[in-house]
Amino acid sequence: MSISPYIKDIGRGTKGARSLTREQAADLMGKLLDGQVSDLELGAFCIAMRFKGESAQELAGFLDATQQRLPAWPSASTAIPVVVLPSYNGARKLPNLVPLLAALLARQGLPVLVHGCDTEDKRVSTGAVWQQLGWPVLQKPAPLAAxxxxxxxxxxxxPSLERLLQVRRQIGLRNPTHSIVKLLNPLYGPGTAVAAQRSLLLASYTHPDYAHPMAETLALHSANALLLRGTEGEAVAAPNREPASLGLIDGQICFERSAVHSSQLSSQAAGDEPAAPELPLGLSAAQTAQRIEAMLAGTLAIPAPITQQIAQIQAMHRAVYQPGAEAMAQVQSFHRCPD
Structure with missing residues (x-):
């Protein structure tokens, strides 16, 4: 079936375009993922959505269709919530420290799944850094232990999701799947025992305009998530600035935290710990891996904003794993209003 009726609604320009319902968006994305549209229709969809922008209902529907097509994810015997870290942007200027964040969380006993792919060639991807580090790689769903x-x-x-992501290489524009993957939790696919395998998603946005629709989409999916303005689009705090962040548990906002520069973090920190050094720009995957290894070995300081992010994730993970008034109070203690 053609998707031209949907394109007609979303492609009428900035004033005439109409957003799709959640059900319509799910139907449309399902057809795209199942390869039921022509290349011409796919290009028209990508360009029309790029002009219009995605509503929260559309994102929720696109995400519905995507998660319905995921493979079932087996639960670990201990059912400790997994931290899910989508990584699709890579780094062009600052070092890509997504692997560092994953390793620090694992050191705290948390299971961590990082998923992603390259969609352009001029960035240092998490996959490339991960390969340099020689860390574990999955080729099919598998339980993750503490x-x-x-x-x-x-x-x-x-596979069809990655094919849609790669359309960017042909037309030079991102499409809604680039937002969807940042909200994608593979542990919530069909057949997965959700009750036994709860998880915590680390989601990110690059442009402030995406903060509200992404937060609303996570709420519509009753997600446990930490949403932040990422470093070059990645869900890791920048070395010199703690990003604005939003915590949700079961889709309900539990804290909102304004951004703050690392100089303020240093002045607020207790003790005389040395500040993290300025990180060089434009590092290769191999150079980035070397710096991450040095940080994990303790010969280079870990940036304060990442340390703060780890604390937020730990508190949220505890509230998801062992819910209660005390755990929720700790999460809510991270609330900080804008100046």
């Missing part, structure tokens, strides 16, 4: 971390390529989750 303290275990793994990288998984998108094509091993859903």
């Amino acid at each position: 303290g275990q971390m793994a990288w998984m390529q998108t094509r091993h989750l859903l």
Whole structure:
């Protein structure tokens, strides 16, 4: 079936375009993922959505269709909530410290799944850094135990999703799947025992305009998530600035935290710990891996904003794993209003 009726609604320009319902968006994305549209229709969809922008209902519907097509994810015997870290932007200027974040979380005993793929050639991807580090890679869903971390390529989750992401190389524009993957939790696919395998998603946005629709989409999906303005689009705090962040548990906002520069973090910190050094720009995957190894070995300081992010994730993970008034109070203590 043609998707031209949907394109007609979303492609009428900035004033005439109409957003799709959640059900319509799910139907449309399902057709795209199942390869039921022509290349011409696919290009028209990408350009029309790029002009219009995605509503929260559309994102929720696109995400519905995507998660319905994921493979079932087996639960670990201990059912400790897994931290899910989508990584699709890579780094062009600052070092890509997504692997560092994953390793630090694993050190705290949390299972961590990082998923992603490259969609352009001029950035240092998490996959490339991960390969340099020689860390574990998954090619099919597998249970993750406490303290275990793994990288998984998108094509091993859903090949058709990666194909839609790669359309960017042909037309030069991102499309809604680039937002969807940042909200994608592979542990919530069909057949997965959700009650036994709860998880915590680390989601990110690049442009402030995406903060509200992404937060609303996570709420519509009753997600446990930490949403932040990422470093070059990645869900890791920048070395010199703690990003604005939003915590949700079961889709309900539990804290909102304004951004703050690392100089303020240093002045607020207790003790005389040395500040993290300025990180060089434009590092290769191999150079980035070397710096991450040095940080993990303690010969280079870990940036304060990442340390703060770890604390937020730990508190949220505890509230998801062992819910209660005390755990929720700790999460809510991270609330900080804008100046």
